[in-house]
Amino acid sequence: MREYFLTVFNPDGEKLLDEAFTAENDEQAKKIGEEKLAEHNYSEHTHRCVTPEAKLILFHR
Numbered sequence: 001m002r003e004y005f006l007t008v009f010n011p012d013g014e015k016l017l018d019e020a021f022t023a024e025n026d027e028q029a030k031k032i033g034e035e036k037l038a039e040h041n042y043s044e045h046t047h048r049c050v051t052p053e054a055k056l057i058l059f060h061r
Contacts, residue, residue, distance in 0.1 A: 004029040004057070006036055008047040017042060026057050033058045 001022040008017040017040060023029035033049035036042075049058035 002052055004049060004051060006033050006049045008042045008045050026051060030057050
């Protein structure tokens, strides 16, 4: 399992969510990230999900 990081920002740059979670691979992490965004109604907010190596796997501006 690998640890991924999901961060959501409001328009003035304040962090609304900064959460780590584990997944087996990037594909599963992207799905988990999308589910967490939907759960908190943050899908349309600026967000990013990165791998342990800081590779972006999910991004919305």
